[in-house]
Amino acid sequence: MSSLKELQELIHEKFGIDPAELTPEASLREKGLDSLALVEFLFAIEDRFKISMRDEDSNIDTLGQLAAAVDVIRAKAPVSNTA
């Protein structure tokens, strides 16, 4: 499972950045997301996927890394719910 496409759509919706520009390798900071925008984007991801991002996720720089982090949390989510 990869959340990449959904994240591209969310970032387009929220910040108006064309999904074609948002390759997995692209630096989110270089695309114009400063630290405040990134924090708000993580909050939006939590809302959209009903997950809790980890504090260290705010240091992520590329969309690929972010998608991987979201994938890990979404894969774990059902397990942690029953634990």
Place this chain on the structure above:
Amino acid sequence: MNQAVAITGLGVVSPHGDDPQAMFAALLRGESALQPIFPELPKPAAAATAAFDVARWFTKLQLPGVDRVSQLAVAAADLAMRDAGEQGDLDRERIGIYSGCGMGGAAALEAAYRGGGRVPPLTIPAFMPNAPAAHIAMRQGVLGPVLTYSVACASSAVAIAEAAAAIQRGDIDLAIAGGSEALIVPGVVLAWQAMQTLAAFEPGEAARAVRPFASARSGFALGEGSAFIVLESAERARRRGARVHAQLAGWGISSDATHLTKPDAPGQARALRAALRRADLQPRDVGYCNAHGTATRIGDVVERDALAQVWGGDFDALRVSSTKALHGHLLGAAGALEAVITVLALQRGELPPNMSGGEIDPACAMNLVLEPGTAAPALRAAISNSFAFGGTNAVLLFTRA
């Protein structure tokens, strides 16, 4: 006598639009921007909101953590700077921002309270009352003093006075001064209703709910918006060939020190006298007063009494109107918006009406501007009053350029 300070730029995002001349024309016609809001609230409420196209001023990437109160401020300040024209050689460390704000980012706080425990991470930077000034500084590249004045309904009048004082002292060469307020959210409207200061009205009568100085007055309606002016020394304005809208010739700031919310005529009179003294003018020199005029039972009478005390035998010659019947009470932005209206009245020689919608209270008897489209070609000086909860009174005195 201190040298007058030149006003070379005007910018508004107001309930009557973002073009100062068109706004003034609508006010001159007596057009009310008040309308019903939040029908879900138990008690009917009216307010004047500002139409605002955020996309003209911000990309989506610039918007995280920027509350509406800051968005309006950035737009109004930018419009004022554009109106002021080419600045030439200007040291950015010698530009200052003097911004009034009563509450801060009300929409951000409301969203935090109503989020069901999910609080947006940028609530604090969005809400803080100095955010509007900070956002203007970033947009305009201002490196000098960037200051916020929170003095309730006098916030932005105080901010303008402080800016003019900084220019006279030579601290800065140019000031962007004014205020912003955007608190038309259900929680804040409920709080003002609980305070028993908002106008009551019959269904369909929201536009005429606010009746300053009338026998039938019952309080004000909230308004939102932002207004900024550009101030510089008269000498600098002359040197760069700037168009001068009017001059800020004097100002007076006083404190009642009597009661947190009840106005006080002697306190207001002290501010009025201080403004006249600083401008080296006599009451008879001033032809128009844009009144604080919130249409409360007590406030209107106290303001009339303060004016009568100071103007004495010349009181009949002073034309007075409160424009809050038309644009609502912008609280922290009220002083700045009404300063712009007063400057335009001087510049155009026309007086906006006091739409009282009925008989004037005998206790408020004065020379009110009751007819839309009143000309005043001989007008040379005018004042704008802003009297705050907390007891701070601010009076700005403008003279024709």
